[in-house]
Amino acid sequence: MTSEKTKVHFTDNYLINPTNPVTINLIGAGGTGSKVLTALMEMNHSLIQLGHAGLFVRLWDDDLITEANLGRQRFAESETGLYKSVALINRANRWMGTNWKAETQKFKLSESEKFSENITANIYISCVDSVKSRFEIADILKRLNTGRYYANRLLYSLDFGNSKRTGQVILATIGTIRQPNSEKYETVDHLPSITDEFGDLLKQSEESDDTPSCSLAEALEKQDLFINSTLAQMGSSLLWNLFRNGLTKNRGFFLNLKNFHSQPIKIT
Template sequence: MHTEKPKIHFTDNDLISPTNPITVNLIGAGGTGSKVLTALMEMNHSLMALGHAGLSVCLWDDDRITAANIGRQRFAESEKGLYKSVALINRVNRFSGTNWKAQTLKFEKDSLTRYAEEMRAVIYISCVDSVQSRFEIADILRGLHSNQRYYRDSPKYWLDFGNSQYTGQVILSTIGEIRQPDSKKYQTVANLPFITEEYGELLKQSETSDTTPSCSLAEALEKQDLFINASLTQMGCSLLWGLFRNGMTPYRGFFLNLKDFRSQPVLVD
């Protein structure tokens, strides 16, 4: 009797035993991004305790902190008016002794000419609030992948976080194909498609027409429930942590509905 082998994606070997810290570009420092940064700080400390080289993170965001950000995001009253990326990175560096970087500009095509080297990383994590931004990030990553001139910091993975008021999703993609080992037990999968390729139409349909900033926390909570960002962060970063710790994954993401506490995993295919 022929049994189909389970599908698995094996982590790129350079993430498992690197010589230098793994470079990460975190795009967006809002409700999800500010919490993902904290998770990356915890992950970095844990990896280093296990003998790994750890992470080197650059946070991209051109927004400044307003009163509406305080409470739902990782900001204090005394930080109003500061750039989100600078406030968060300074805090993490003081807390954990890292030398992570902040960029006070958008991660967009207009920045490629001047900041091409800074925009290059091994892992990209996007926590943006518009579908257009996701499609632009996808175009940038394709360009960086096709124009590789050296091996170090070659783009490998893209982890995208997205949500509405009560629901959200996290999807892991490879940037190009990741070389897979031979396996008798598993059917290995080298390419995980971009969210914009696999769910592009769904993203466009879900795009809200209201993109104006909130003026208060109460108004912000009408758009995004208090704990949707934190829930996505913990589950999504657990997926990333599994890539490092297990060296493989049968999952490439999930859909979450916090209103009725349902989660649906997305299998590697």
């Protein structure tokens, strides 16, 4: 009698042994995105210390910092009125001596409907509030994944989403990732995106009120103080494991911060 093999996904080899820093487009610099950027700073430093080429991050957000963003997000009072992406990237570059980039616009196609070089990356991390934005990002990634050669080969996407006290992080491949032969595991070369697998649920759960909060108190009525940072840490750990361990048995998780329950999403 043969036992069923555990299903895993092996990390694309370029993430393990890159010739240049692994490129990341981080989309959204709010409650979750600002804290994911901090995690990427720590990850970049750690990878370099381990002999890796590190990361190059481009942060996309067209929002300005308001008083409502202070406290729950990674911003200081002195930064009020600045672009979120600029404030965060300037801080990251001063701390690390890197040359990461800020985009003060939404992640979208250019006016000529052609993709510019800065929109392609190895990894896409989305930390956006609306379901509409998720589907727009998914559409761009599908249009980018045409088999044409890009300097930054599209490999993975990582989506963060949450309500007041619950959330989820979903890792997906952009297309398929070639897997090695394995006697121990059953390898899986394609991980579905959140819009492909949970698209109908996303549309049903979309809230009609997306009005920006005018104060921290109002913002906390919509999202608990630590839901974003908890998701950021756990989701970044999932990404870190791709680099450090070279494989994963999980492609994400569901989190309920109200009862402190986390449920991993196994690879199937």
